[in-house]
Amino acid sequence: MRGRSWIVWIAVVALVAAFVVAVARPKSDPAGLPTSGNVTNVQLLSLQKSGARVLDVRTAAEYEGGHIAGAENVPIEGFTQAAQAWDRATPVVVYCATGARSLNAAQWLSANGFEHVYDLTAGIVAWDGELSHEAATAVAQAPSEPTKLPVFYEFFTGW
Amino acid sequence: MKPVVDRLEKEYQGKVEFRRYDVDKDAEGQKLASRFNAQYVPTFVLLNKDGSTAQTLVGEMPEARLRAALDALR
Numbered sequence: 330m331r332g333r334s335w336i337v338w339i340a341v342v343a344l345v346a347a348f349v350v351a352v353a354r355p356k357s358d359p360a361g362l363p364t365s366g367n368v369t370n371v372q373l374l375s376l377q378k379s380g381a382r383v384l385d386v387r388t389a390a391e392y393e394g395g396h397i398a399g400a401e402n403v404p405i406e407g408f409t410q411a412a413q414a415w416d417r418a419t420p421v422v423v424y425c426a427t428g429a430r431s432l433n434a435a436q437w438l439s440a441n442g443f444e445h446v447y448d449l450t451a452g453i454v455a456w457d458g459e460l461s462h463e464a465a466t467a468v469a470q471a472p473s474e475p476t477k478l479p480v481f482y483e484f485f486t487g488w
Numbered sequence: 489m490k491p492v493v494d495r496l497e498k499e500y501q502g503k504v505e506f507r508r509y510d511v512d513k514d515a516e517g518q519k520l521a522s523r524f525n526a527q528y529v530p531t532f533v534l535l536n537k538d539g540s541t542a543q544t545l546v547g548e549m550p551e552a553r554l555r556a557a558l559d560a561l562r
Contacts, residue, residue, distance in 0.1 A: 389523060407522035414512050479542070479561035481500070482533040483493055483508040484521045 365439070367450045370457055373397070373422050376447060381420035385453075386434045391426065395460035397453065405430045409437055420445035427452040489530050492551045500558055536562045 368376065377383050383400040385392050392402040403411050405425070415421075421443055423431040428450045435448040449456075497506040509517025511529060520526075524533045524544065532545040534557050543557045 401519070403519070403522050404525070406525050407527060410511070410527055411518040411522045414515075414518065477537070478503065478505045479537050479558075480505045480507060480535040481496075481558065482520065482524065482535070483489075483506070483530060484511050484517060484524075484526045484533075485489065485508070485530040486512045487510055 363447075365444075365446050366448070368422065368447045369451075370449070370455070373424070373447070373449050374458065376420060376422050379420075381422050381445070381447070383422045383424070384434070386423055386425045386430050387453075393462070395453075395462055397424065397456065398459060398461040400424070400461075405434060408434050409441075412438065412441070412443075415443075417442045418444055420447065422447040422449060424449035425452055427454055489548060492549075492554065496551070496554060496558065504558055504561060532557070534558070534561055538562075 363372075373383065377397075377399060383397055385396045385400040385402050386405040386408055387396075387402070388404050388406075389402055392400075396402070421438060423434045423438070423446070425431040425434075428448070429452075431448050431452070432450070435446050438446040453460075493506070493508065497508075500506070507520075509520060511517045511521050511526075521531070524531070524541075526533065526544075526546075528546050530546075530548065532543075532549065532554065534542045534544075536542050542561055545553070545557060
């Protein structure tokens with residue numbers, strides 16, 4: 330009997346260890362979401378809630394016509410240049426109207442070292458959540474706002 | 489271009505607002521560059537008081553060219 334009790338103890342310890350590993354694993358993926366790839370509307374919201382950036386790669390006019398609340402507008406035309414200096418560890422979700430432009434953006438991000446890249450493949454045409462009609466962020470809106478003085482913008486790099 | 493633009497900024501102080509962004513380091517600059525479709529550096533975008541785009545100049549510019557663009561702003 331004493332020999333059998335040791336076997337039972339070993340089995341219990343093994344079960345506890347397996348449980349601890351199973352509980353610990355979700356730390357890297359708290360919402361049970363994929364680490365990269367295509368996402369649904371619901372998954373996009375979960376990712377956004379957990380700190381992912383949501384990027385609308387359509388034009389400014391399309392963005393202002395209605396976009397996912399909290400999304401940043403980075404049109405595909407200047408996307409790669411804008412993305413050069415972004416933090417590659419921050420999860421990024423991209424979307425456009427139907428998934429064509431966002432696919433290009435997602436592929437570029439993945440090829441350029443971004444660790445967690447998600448694409449809302451169905452695009453905003455299939456979005457069933459609320460749409461924000463706020464204009465682009467204050468920064469993006471600035472160019473069309475009248476100012477007291479004419480403005481001279483210079484975009485440069487240090488090299 | 490920095491010494492040239494530095495000089496112009498001083499010269500046009502009170503007449504034109506200068507907003508200069510290092511797009512490698514400045515997230516706000518990156519957003520604005522996207523907004524203006526500025527694909528190359530340097531790019532200069534000049535806006536009139538009413539917010540309309542007067543000129544977009546891409547690449548290294550002679551000082552006289554920048555000065556002419558500044559003088560044409562309304």
